[in-house]
Amino acid sequence: MAELTIAEVPLRSRLVMGTGGASSLLALEDALVASGTELTTVALRRFSPGVATGDHGVWALLERVGIRALPNTAGCFTARDAVLTARLGREACGTDWVKLEVIADDVTLLPDPLGLVEAAETLVRDGFVVLPYTNDDPILARRLEDVGCAAVMPLGSPIGSGLGVANPRNIEAIAARAGVPVILDAGVGTASDAALAMELGCDGVLLATAVTRATDPVRMARAMRFAVQAGYDAARAGRVPRREQALASSPVDGVARAGNLDLAL
Amino acid sequence: MAELTIAEVPLRSRLVMGTGGASSLLALEDALVASGTELTTVALRRFSPGVATGDHGVWALLERVGIRALPNTAGCFTARDAVLTARLGREACGTDWVKLEVIADDVTLLPDPLGLVEAAETLVRDGFVVLPYTNDDPILARRLEDVGCAAVMPLGSPIGSGLGVANPRNIEAIAARAGVPVILDAGVGTASDAALAMELGCDGVLLATAVTRATDPVRMARAMRFAVQAGYDAARAGRVPRREQALASSPVDGVARAGNLDLAL
C-alpha cells in the first residue's frame, strides 16, 4: 500500500482514527495501536477544573505512541466559532492541521455547507492545512478543494449512524474528480463499509465510534485495518464487470466420463 | 483467525478458490499463493487428446503448492450426471470431497433445488464429503444440512455476475441457523463483497473469476485475503448498531476558549 500524502506529509496508514466514544484511555490506546493509524483527531473542549489530565490525557497518549494529532472543531456551529477553535487548537497542539467541522445543528450533525466554505477560506488564508468534514455533494467537495483545502472528507452517512455509504455514486464522483486526497468521514459501521469506501476511490477512511464503541474495539480496529488494505488493493486490481447474466467459470461443454477425463483449468 | 474445520479437516484460510477463468497456469499459481487458500475447486472435463497436461496441469500445480483439491461437478445438469461425475472425480483425485453442482440450465447457471437434494443424499450415502452449491433459500440450505452435507454453499448472486450479495437477509438467516460451515459461493465481485459475506456470518468465501479475471489477479487475491480476515474479525467484534439519527462522537457541549481548554477524549 503506497503512502497517503497530505500536504506533503506521508502517512503509511490510510486509516484516520477519531478518539470520541472510547471508554477509557487504555482502551483507546490499544485500539489506536491495533488500527495502525498515524493520524488521529482530537476534540477541544472547555477546561474542567476537577479533571486531572496531564500525562494521562489523549495528547500525551498520542505523543507516546507516535501518532500525529489532528485537532478538530467539533461542537462549532458557525464559521466564526470554528475559526476561533482552530486557532486555539493550533496554539495548544502546535500543529497547523485542522479537521474543520461546521455543524448545522446538534440533531443531524450535518455540515453547514455555506459556513464550511467560509471557514475553510479563512483558515487556508491563515496558513492552516484544512481537512474539512463535508456532505457527499460533489460540487461542494470541488469548491472546498478550490479554496485550498488539503483534502476533502465527505460523509458516508450521518455521524454515529453506522449506516455505511448511503450514496456510493456521490462518493465515487467526488473521488474520481478530486485533485486532493478524499477521506470518507462518518457513517462507517463495519469493515465492509471501509473496504467499499476505498473501492469507490477514496484515499483513506476516518472513523471513531465504529471502533471505540464496538464490543471489542481492538478487534474492530484490526478489522478496519485489513478492510482498508483490502479495499485499496481491490480498487487497483481491476475488478470484473457486473453482469446481469451468469457467466460460467468452469467449463460446461461436456460431462466427464471414465477413461477419458482430465482436470480442467 | 481460527481455523475453519470442514469434516474434521482444519483449514487456516477461509478463502476457497476456484480455478475457472485463469489465463494461464502460471497466473493461476501466483494468484492461489497470494490468496493464501488451502482448498481449491477443480472441474472435470472431457479429455482433449491434443492438449498436453501432465505435470503442468492444475492437479500437479495444487500438489506442488500444497493446496487440497476439491473436485466439482460443474457442467452437470442432472442428479445422475453429478453423481457419476463425483464418482469419477473421487477415483481420479483420490478424495472423498466434492463440490456438488447440479445446474438447472446453462443460461442462469442456478442450482436445481430438487436435483441437488437428490444428488446430495446419494453422495452422502456413498461416503462423500459433500459441499453443495445452492441458492440462497434458508429452507433448502437446512434440508441439505439435514441430509448430511458437510457444509452449505449458498450463492450471493449468479455465477460470474460479480453482483455481490443480492439478498443479505437470506445469507444471514442461513448462517445464523446452520450447524455446518456456510461458505458464500458465487457472485463475489470485489473485496467488500467478501467482507460483507463474513460479516453476515459466513464461515468462508468461495470465489474464482473475481480473482482470475481481474486485471491483476495477484493483487485481487491479496485483497480478498485481507477482506475475509477483515470480515471475520468484524463479525466477532460486536459492531455498533445502525441508527437513523446521528450520534455525536466528539463532545458538543462547549466551545474551546483560550486559557481554559483541554483536549477531549
Add this chain to the structure above:
Amino acid sequence: MAELTIAEVPLRSRLVMGTGGASSLLALEDALVASGTELTTVALRRFSPGVATGDHGVWALLERVGIRALPNTAGCFTARDAVLTARLGREACGTDWVKLEVIADDVTLLPDPLGLVEAAETLVRDGFVVLPYTNDDPILARRLEDVGCAAVMPLGSPIGSGLGVANPRNIEAIAARAGVPVILDAGVGTASDAALAMELGCDGVLLATAVTRATDPVRMARAMRFAVQAGYDAARAGRVPRREQALASSPVDGVARAGNLDLAL
C-alpha cells in the same frame, strides 16, 4: 389495464387480496371494495363452536360483494396436509382453485420447496387450479409451471415483513420467463412495493396485512389499487434507461437575453 386471465378466468383487477389481519369483517369489507379486487384468499381453520359465523363470515361477505374466493392451505407444514386441506377447501367452497402453501416452519414462514412441488403435482393431477406460494428462486418457479400450476406466486420478502421486493433481479427473471401469470405474493409493505413488482414484470400482486394492518386500511387499499395500475402502465410504456451520467432535459446551449428570447420546448 387488460384483464388478468388465470386458468381462462378473466379478472379486471390485478390485485389479489388476503383476508388475514383484518380487525373486523366490516373493516375487511370496506378495504376489499376499495381495493377493487376480484379474487381474495381465505384460510381454513378448525371450527370453533362458540363463534357464530353464518352470514357474517368471510364466505358470506365475499359472496355478497361478488369477489371470487381463493381457499389457501395456510398452516400446512407438509405436502400431505396441504393436499388434504385443499380437498376440504374444494368441498367447502365449491371451487377447484387453491392457493397452495406448504410452509417449512412457523418462524420463517418460508415455503418448503420440495414439499411444494410434491403437493402441486398431486393437486394438478387431481384437477385443481393451483396457485403456489413460492420463494423467489427462478428455477423452482419454472418447475412449478412445468408441473402444471396455473400461476406462480413468488415472495418479495417474508410473509408479514413489509420489506418489499428483496431481490428484484429474481422476480424480474421469473416474470421474464414464465408462461403463466406471475403474482408477487408476500412482503409488500407499501404502494411503491406493489408498483415496483408490476414494473419488474409481474402480472399481479397479492397482499393482505399491508392493507388490513395499516392504520387506515381503506386508504391503503386504494393506494395499492393505484399502485398496481401505475406499475402496469409503467411496465408497458418503455421507461428511459438508467444513466450513470446526467442528461440535460432543458437546453443548456444559451442564456436568454432581453429582446431575443423564446420559450424552449
Add this chain to the structure above:
Amino acid sequence: MAELTIAEVPLRSRLVMGTGGASSLLALEDALVASGTELTTVALRRFSPGVATGDHGVWALLERVGIRALPNTAGCFTARDAVLTARLGREACGTDWVKLEVIADDVTLLPDPLGLVEAAETLVRDGFVVLPYTNDDPILARRLEDVGCAAVMPLGSPIGSGLGVANPRNIEAIAARAGVPVILDAGVGTASDAALAMELGCDGVLLATAVTRATDPVRMARAMRFAVQAGYDAARAGRVPRREQALASSPVDGVARAGNLDLAL
C-alpha cells in the same frame, strides 16, 4: 387527494411536469393532458430567427390547455445569470414564479449550493415566488426555506439519470422538517420512483424526460399520475412496520378437518 398549495395557489395535481425531451409539441400536449398536471416548467433560450413559434409554441400550448407555466433558469451557471434569466422570464411570461436552477457544470448538472442560495435571496427580495432545484442535503434545503423560497425541490438523483431516489433518508429528512412544500425534482425514471418519493413525505414530484422520452409518453404520464396518487395515499394510510421476522397473516394454529371446518378471517 388534497390540493397542493404553493404560494397560496392551490393545485389539484401534485405532478409538476417539465417539457424537455419531448419529440414534438403534439406529443407533449398529449402527455401533459394525460399526466393531469397543472404546473409545467418551460425553459428560456436564445431566439432562433429561422424557427417559427407563434401559436405552435409551448407557451401557446400551455395557455390552450390551461396549465400554469413555470419558467426555469436552466442553462444558468452563475447566480447572476440565473437572476437575469428569471427577470426576463417574468417579463416574457407574466408570472412571478420561477424554477431556480444554478447549475455547477454541464457534466453533472448538479446545483451549485452557494450560487443557489445567493440567487434565491436576490429573487425573493425581488418579489419572485422561488422554487429552487437543489441537491438532497437537508441543511441546504432548510437554508433555502429560511431565505424565503416558496418550496424546495431536491433531486432524487442527477437530471436525466432515471436512477430514482438515491438517498431516501435525505429526502425523508427534508420532507419531515420542511415548512414549505417539498417537490422531488430530477432522477425519476419510472412510476415506483414517484410513488416512493411521495411515501417519503414529498408533497409533489417534478419530472420531464421520464415521460417525454419514454417509448409511450402518454402511457407513462398516466402511470405517473396514478403513482403520485398511490404514494400520496400510502403516506397517509399508516403503513405496517418493517419486520426482520415473518409474521403470519393467516392462522397457523390448526389444520382444517372434514366436518368441523370454517373459513378463517
